Amino acid sequence: xxxxxxxxxxxxxxxxxxxxxxxxxxxxxxxxxxxxxxxxxxxxxxxxxxxxxxxxxxxxxxxxxxxxxxxxxxxxxxxxxxxxxxxxxxxxxxxxxxxxxxxxxxxxxxxxxxxxxxxxxxxxxxxxxxxxxxxxxxxxxxxxxxxxxxxxxxxxxxxxxxxxxxxxxxxxxxxxxxxxxxxxxxxxxxxxxxxxxxxxxxxxxxxxxxxxxxxxxxxxxxxxxxxxxxxxxxxxxxxxxxxxxxxxxxxxxxxxxxxxxxxxxxxxxxxxxxxxxxxxxxxxxxxxxxxxxxxxxxxxxxxxxxxxxxxxxx
Amino acid sequence: xxxxxxxxxxxxxxxxxxxxxxxxxxxxxxxxxxxxxxxxxxxxxxxxxxxxxxxxxxxxxxxxxxxxxxxxxxxxxxxxxxxxxxxxxxxxxxxxxxxxxxxxxxxxxxxxxxxxxxxxxxxxxxxxxxxxxxxxxxxxxxxxxxxxxxxxxxxxxxxxxxxxxxxxxxxxxxxxxxxxxxxxxxxxxxxxxxxxxxxxxxxxxxxxxxxxxxxxxxxxxxxxxxxxxxxxxxxxxxxxxxxxxxxxxxxxxxxxxxxxxxxxxxxxxxxxxxxxxxxxxxxxxxxxxxxxxxxxxxxxxxxxxxxxxxxxxxxxxxxxxxxxxxxxxxxxxxxxxxxxxxxxxxxxxxxxxxxxxxxxxxxxxxxxxxxxxxxxxxxxxxxxxxxxxxxxxxxxxxxxxxxxxxxxxxxxxxxxxxxxxxxxxxxxxxxxxxxxxxxxxxxxxxxxxxxxxxxxxxxxxxxxxxxxxxxxxxxxxxxxxxxxxxxxxxxxxxxxxxxxxxxxxxxxxxxxxxxxxxxxxxxxxxxxxxxxxxxxxxx
Numbered sequence: 001x002x003x004x005x006x007x008x009x010x011x012x013x014x015x016x017x018x019x020x021x022x023x024x025x026x027x028x029x030x031x032x033x034x035x036x037x038x039x040x041x042x043x044x045x046x047x048x049x050x051x052x053x054x055x056x057x058x059x060x061x062x063x064x065x066x067x068x069x070x071x072x073x074x075x076x077x078x079x080x081x082x083x084x085x086x087x088x089x090x091x092x093x094x095x096x097x098x099x100x101x102x103x104x105x106x107x108x109x110x111x112x113x114x115x116x117x118x119x120x121x122x123x124x125x126x127x128x129x130x131x132x133x134x135x136x137x138x139x140x141x142x143x144x145x146x147x148x149x150x151x152x153x154x155x156x157x158x159x160x161x162x163x164x165x166x167x168x169x170x171x172x173x174x175x176x177x178x179x180x181x182x183x184x185x186x187x188x189x190x191x192x193x194x195x196x197x198x199x200x201x202x203x204x205x206x207x208x209x210x211x212x213x214x215x216x217x218x219x220x221x222x223x224x225x226x227x228x229x230x231x232x233x234x235x236x237x238x239x240x241x242x243x244x245x246x247x248x249x250x251x252x253x254x255x256x257x258x259x260x261x262x263x264x265x266x267x268x269x270x271x272x273x274x275x276x277x278x279x280x281x282x283x284x285x286x287x288x289x290x291x292x293x294x295x296x297x298x299x300x301x302x303x304x305x306x307x308x309x310x311x312x313x314x
Numbered sequence: 315x316x317x318x319x320x321x322x323x324x325x326x327x328x329x330x331x332x333x334x335x336x337x338x339x340x341x342x343x344x345x346x347x348x349x350x351x352x353x354x355x356x357x358x359x360x361x362x363x364x365x366x367x368x369x370x371x372x373x374x375x376x377x378x379x380x381x382x383x384x385x386x387x388x389x390x391x392x393x394x395x396x397x398x399x400x401x402x403x404x405x406x407x408x409x410x411x412x413x414x415x416x417x418x419x420x421x422x423x424x425x426x427x428x429x430x431x432x433x434x435x436x437x438x439x440x441x442x443x444x445x446x447x448x449x450x451x452x453x454x455x456x457x458x459x460x461x462x463x464x465x466x467x468x469x470x471x472x473x474x475x476x477x478x479x480x481x482x483x484x485x486x487x488x489x490x491x492x493x494x495x496x497x498x499x500x501x502x503x504x505x506x507x508x509x510x511x512x513x514x515x516x517x518x519x520x521x522x523x524x525x526x527x528x529x530x531x532x533x534x535x536x537x538x539x540x541x542x543x544x545x546x547x548x549x550x551x552x553x554x555x556x557x558x559x560x561x562x563x564x565x566x567x568x569x570x571x572x573x574x575x576x577x578x579x580x581x582x583x584x585x586x587x588x589x590x591x592x593x594x595x596x597x598x599x600x601x602x603x604x605x606x607x608x609x610x611x612x613x614x615x616x617x618x619x620x621x622x623x624x625x626x627x628x629x630x631x632x633x634x635x636x637x638x639x640x641x642x643x644x645x646x647x648x649x650x651x652x653x654x655x656x657x658x659x660x661x662x663x664x665x666x667x668x669x670x671x672x673x674x675x676x677x678x679x680x681x682x683x684x685x686x687x688x689x690x691x692x693x694x695x696x697x698x699x700x701x702x703x704x705x706x707x708x709x710x711x712x713x714x715x716x717x718x719x720x721x722x723x724x725x726x727x728x729x730x731x732x733x734x735x736x737x738x739x740x741x742x743x744x745x746x747x748x749x750x751x752x753x754x755x756x757x758x759x760x761x762x763x764x765x766x767x768x769x770x771x772x773x774x775x776x777x778x779x780x781x782x783x784x785x786x787x788x789x790x791x792x793x794x795x796x797x798x799x800x801x802x803x804x805x806x807x808x809x810x811x812x813x814x815x816x817x818x819x820x821x822x823x824x825x826x827x828x829x830x831x832x833x834x835x836x837x838x839x840x841x842x843x844x845x846x847x848x849x850x851x852x853x
Contacts, residue, residue: 003853004709010771055684102375102673109677113521123684125520127677132373143808147801154800158793192743195813198805199750199820202798206754209797210761213790241757241764244710248703248760249753255699256749261691263365263684264746271750 006243011236015283016228016291022284030173033180040183045190046126048140050097050133052109055085055124056116062088075111086262090123102129124263140194144175147198151205159212162293167208170286174204174277181273192267200274203249207242207282214238215287227295231287239283246279317781317840327837330829331724337731358734362515363741363815366689368682369515370523374672376480376508379414381670382468385476386411389437389454389466393417396433404430406464421462431458437466441475451475477508483669485510490665491526510672520679522658530627530671531662533582534575537613538621538633542570559623561630562649569630571623576613581606585663587656590648596656599646600663607643615639626659692745699749700726707756711763713852717838718759718831725755725823725830732822741815751823757794758831762787767853776851777843784836791832799824 015022046053056063068091069082078096085092093112098104105127113122128136148171156164178197182189214234222230250272257268319327340348340357348357364371390409397404405422412418421430438452453472458464468476481504492500492514500514514523539556547570552558557573560566583603590597602610613622614636623633624647631649651659704722708715729748733740766783774782799821806817 003712004706009767057683102675106674106677121681121683122679123681125677125679127674129673129675131375132676139808143804146808147804150800150804151797154797191809191813195743195805195809195816198801202801202820203754205797205801206757206794209793210790213793217786237768238764240767241760244760244764245754245757248706248756249750251702251706252699252749252753255702256695256746259691259695259698260746260749261688261695261742263688264742267743267746 005240006247007239009240011239012232013236013239014232015235016232016288019284019288019291022288026173026281026285029180030176033176033183036180036183040186042179042183042189043186044137045188045193046094046097046128046133047191048133048137048189050105050128050130052093052095052105052112052128053124053126054093054095054109054112054122056091056093056120057087057123058089058091058120060119063091065091068093071115072112075108075115077108077111086265090262097130097133102131105129136191140191143194144197144201147201148172148175151201155205155209155212159216160295162290162295163212163216165293166286166289167205167212169289170208170281171201171204173281173285174200174274177277178270178274182270187266187269190266192264193270196267196270196274199271200278203275204278204281207245207278208286210241211235211238211282211287215290227291231291235283235287242279242283246275249275317777317784317836317843319837319840324837327833331727331834334724334728334731337735338727341730341734356735358737360730360734361737361739362685362689363739363744364513364515364678364685365680365742366685366692366740367515368680368685369513369517370520371676371678372512372514372520372524372527372674373505373676374484374510374512374527375675376477376484376510377671377673378477378508381477381480382473383411383414384670385453385468386414386417386466389417392437393419393434393466396437397430400433404433415467417466419464421458421464424460424462427458427460427462430464434458434464439472441472474507480669481508481510484672487666487668488512488527491661492523494661494665495523495526509675516682517679518682522654524674524677526658526661528672528674529662530668531579531665532627532667533579533663534625535577535610536571536575536623536625537617538623539570539572540621544568544570559625559628559630561633567630569623569633571625571630575625576622577602577606577609579663579667581609582663585660587651587653587660588646590646593648595648596651596653597646597648598651598656598659598663599644601644604643607641610643610645611639611641614641631659688742692742696745696749696752700752703752703756707759711759711853713842714759714763714839717835717842718756718763720838721759721830721835722752722755724834725751725826728826728830729819729823732826733819736818736822738818738822739815740819743813744815744819747816747819748823751820751827754798755823755827755831758787758791758827759835761790761794762832762835763853766851770851770853776848779851780839780843784832784839788832791828795824795828 063084065082065084069080072080072082072093072095077098080096081094083092084090095108095112098108109125109127148168151171152164152168155167175197178200181187182193187193211234214237215231218225218230218234218237222233225233253268253272253275257265257272260268337356337358340359345359348359351357390411393409397406404426406419407422409419410417421427434456438454438456441451441453451471452469453476454466455469456464456466485502485504488510489502492502492512500512503511505511512527517523536557539553542553542556547553547556547558548568552570555573556570559569559571561569581602583601583606585598585600587596587598589595617636618638619636621633621635623630625631632647647659700722704719707718707722711718726748729751762783765787766779769779769782802817802821802824806814806821809817
């Protein structure tokens with residue numbers, strides 16, 4: 001039986017030759033993302049902004065979005081968004097945070113319940129008050145920063161410092177591009193988006209570490225080889241694995257995206273994006289960046305742990 | 315040699331897999347069936363999160379402002395009593411609450427400052443728990459200036475301790491109320507300094523739960539002041555010693571009642587919802603405890619013919635006229651009740667009043683319909699995802715793909731076994747975590763197999779290529795998985811609710827993945843090698 005390959009065996013792509021193209025591309029995208037983040041801003045969900053989200057299902061036939069919108073407008077609740085949610089009789093309503101503290105939010109949801117009464121089924125109600133939303137935003141940012149830092153420390157411990165810095169550059173690149181994607185597509189940015197970003201951090205690092213491991217191994221094996229050739233060699237050696245793993249992960253995520261229901265769709269969408277970006281960055285950003293960081297060759301560059309391992313594998 | 319397994323290793327690998335199966339099995343039976351099993355059989359099942367089984371997540375916060383106000387008002391009363399009612403009287407002016415934070419007044423005679431200080435010292439209210447701490451903590455502290463200005467305010471520790479005990483008492487009261495609703499295992503916990511988290515799974519009507527928890531349910535009995543003019547009181551202000559309150563009727567009826575209650579909810583012993591024998595309307599009956607009954611008997615004896623008001627949270631729910639002395643210590647409230655509202659009031663009266671007002675700061679409720687849909691969607695998505703990955707692995711690696719799939723299956727069993735054993739909660743993002751693990755679990759296999767292919771290309775023999783593949787991939791697998799594990803652990807500590815569910819499955823998935831993809835796969839490969847002794851690898 002002939003076995004399936006995503007990339008052919010024994011590739012010799014010249015990734016390093018084109019490193020300036022990929023750097024320009026990554027740099028531009030990252031800058032664009034940052035610009036988008038500050039100009040368009042993120043579409044913060046109620047987790048961070050406060051407010052109310054209600055998912056209703058009409059009991060008699062498909063929902064009339066226009067009617068629902070005008071009924072809600074009569075309640076004077078400020079900015080109200082109404083959209084179909086996965087099925088013709090499912091509607092997602094979002095109301096901005098009401099002025100007047102925690103009680104005002106509860107009053108708003110009471111009004112909505114009275115308006116629709118028994119004609120709809122309240123599938124989901126989420127109300128986040130002003131105080132909690134502030135705390136959630138703080139915890140979310142903290143989570144991303146702390147995890148990046150923790151991973152930096154781990155990689156620092158296991159590799160030379162250039163690897164740690166390179167891995168963080170590649171990972172921050174992925175995080176920035178993901179945030180840019182959220183800004184451009186105006187996707188709801190919620191707690192689960194933070195979870196998605198952290199998972200992307202984990203995944204992207206995972207990918208990067210595999211490539212780095214190989215670079216380190218090759219550095220010991222081919223002491224005379226110029227760094228650029230060596231980086232190319234390591235990327236090509238791991239290319240089959242990188243693409244295979246991305247593919248299986250994407251298969252699983254696509255299945256979640258298609259069949260997992262509306263509630264986690266934006267979550268899985270962000271992860272699919274993250275896997276694509278993470279795979280790209282571990283090939284085109286993480287490895288070339290080592291060249292820029294002056295990764296030094298020779299026996300003095302490898303730490304004590306590295307030499308011990310060499311002895312084991314030899 | 316990576317492919318040799320000592321006997322004890324074989325036994326422990328098989329034991330781990332066996333344990334995974336044992337702990338997963340209870341999930342295929344109903345709760346009742348599991349309950350009938352003998353104790354020594356593991357019977358723990360996965361707990362479904364609120365987003366999957368439907369239910370309410372309600373985060374309450376003690377309303378500090380209103381609680382401080384209530385305490386300060388009480389302090390004003392105590393100061394008045396202390397200075398005016400005990401002999402010799404000490405004169406003062408302008409007693410009241412200032413800026414919501416302090417109680418302030420001025421002594422008329424600055425020559426009696428020391429005398430006043432001695433009396434006021436008894437009002438700082440030392441708190442019980444501080445006796446153990448060694449240093450004394452008072453609820454209030456006060457200063458007297460030379461010009462006779464007295465200021466009382468909360469001490470930070472005193473207020474913090476007060477709020478803590480308010481939270482403890484509130485949890486008790488909420489538990490008594492929620493338990494009577496008869497839902498499955500509601501969880502009520504303190505969160506932070508002044509918050510209470512209520513999680514009630516499988517609830518059809520979250521609104522009812524909210525009304526039950528949200529009411530302070532402070533019930534008081536007052537005499538109605540029928541001599542004063544209500545209309546005049548509305549336009550100007552109520553006469554001294556009276557309170558203006560409204561009834562729950564539509565439109566509300568105003569009443570002037572005595573400020574001091576005759577009896578309070580604390581004097582009650584029991585309360586039940588029932589039907590009035592004559593009108594057949596739902597009513598709430600109550601019974602006072604011994605001292606309450608004695609007080610009630612005395613009051614009703616002295617006030618036959620006068621109306622009295624039953625007040626719940628500053629609203630009159632009923633204002634009957636006392637027709638005859640009530641000596642038995644029990645009575646009934648006939649407001650405009652429905653069966654449910656009568657029931658709820660009886661529950662509230664039985665459970666007692668909350669010591670402070672609670673406000674909802676975060677609410678997430680999921681109806682049972684959406685929960686069931688999510689479970690269904692999660693099942694389909696995981697099945698499709700797993701099958702797709704499994705098929706792909708066979709297409710890519712042939713026989714070794716099958717081995718990877720067996721390892722994947724064992725991995726799933728271990729994840730579910732571990733989740734059940736730990737009593738972890740499975741949420742929709744948790745399912746996403748499992749599906750993601752599926753995608754990433756085969757990564758370890760891919761790493762090993764790609765390495766083996768390379769070694770074969772480099773001209774190694776079957777056994778030595780496999781051995782090198784496994785040993786070289788190990789470091790990479792560990793590095794790669796530990797980084798993801800770090801992200802998952804941080805997510806667990808900083809996340810909440812469903813996100814935590816995701817972090818748990820992701821973290822467990824990583825640990826089981828290293829075992830199944832590395833150790834278990836290696837074990838299967840070594841068995842295959844021993845039986846077939848191949849000279850070439852089908853990879």
